Amino acid sequence: MSRVILSRYLIEQARSNNTPDDLCFLIEAVARACKEISQVVSKGALGGILGSMGTENVQGEEQKKLDVISNEILLKANEWGGHLAAMASEEMGHAYQIPRKYPKGANLLVFDPLDGSFNIDITATVGTIFSVLHCPNEYLSQNEVLNEKAFLQPGTEQVAAGYAIYGPQTMLILTVGDGVQGFTLDREIGSFVLTHEDMNIPASTQEFAINMSNQRYWEEPVIRYVGELIAGQDGPLEKNFNMRWVAAMVADVHRILIRGGLFMYPRDRREPSKPGKLRLMYEASPMSFLVEQAGGASTNGYQRILDIQPKGLHQRVAVFLGSKEEVERITAYHKQ
């Protein structure tokens, strides 16, 4: 069987699914940047790129060298293409304006350049998460600074989303709204090859992912539900569950896309003003688009994450995503 590489998949999508050409070119540019990030990440200590920058990002979080390097790689790979009105990222306080010397386009690219940063120094899996939106016409102008309100659209408005995962293999997982496709990087030819067509999340599961060390800070519905998971076949769920926590959302979500499961990062009482740890625009929203396209579900405990109207670029949200049966159960507990 002839191998389908990313370029062919995108060209066939443009032909059969009316995926716009500029979106296909944009995704190719993001994929190229992820290949470069994969190479840089794999150098580790040999590349002098481990450890901290000694700076903080807009979230007040320590910036790893690779956070900043990955952010730069994505900016430089995408700023010249003419497909973007602006970019935004976890590592930048404000939107990145396309330099005047380059043409602007009608898409917006939002990303977490390196998700799972605290896994870098221990050579555990990390990844890149990205989301593509259309820039509303009222914000489109070749000459003016883009108002970052243009980004503040609910996740249902995404035209594409995906992640690269830098693990034993480097993979690109992508949706353009026509299911979820998985591509594995063939380093010998430098191409992403379609290896996982139409990925699907089983509706039921026996595996969950949560950081248990936060248990004393959880709200009642989460305490109740995780207690039932741990009670296993002797409890109300009448089946045993396994637990995983890779501490890199891309890895936990990838496992769920491969074999099902439930990923939870609830809000907790450590910082009651924060609705959760994970960011809506460039973590929860793109991952929710992928999960729903693969037949799963994703809520913040009360509503569909894709329906949330963002109020800020770096807004945080509680996340319960994965196998539909369990997402519906934990969401029902929040509503009781």
Ligand code: FBP
């Ligand atoms: P970063 O984007 O700063 O890495 O934070 C997000 C994240 O690393 C997720 O990828 C992961 O699921 C979560 O934080 C792990 O949080 P914790 O370290 O509290 O378990």
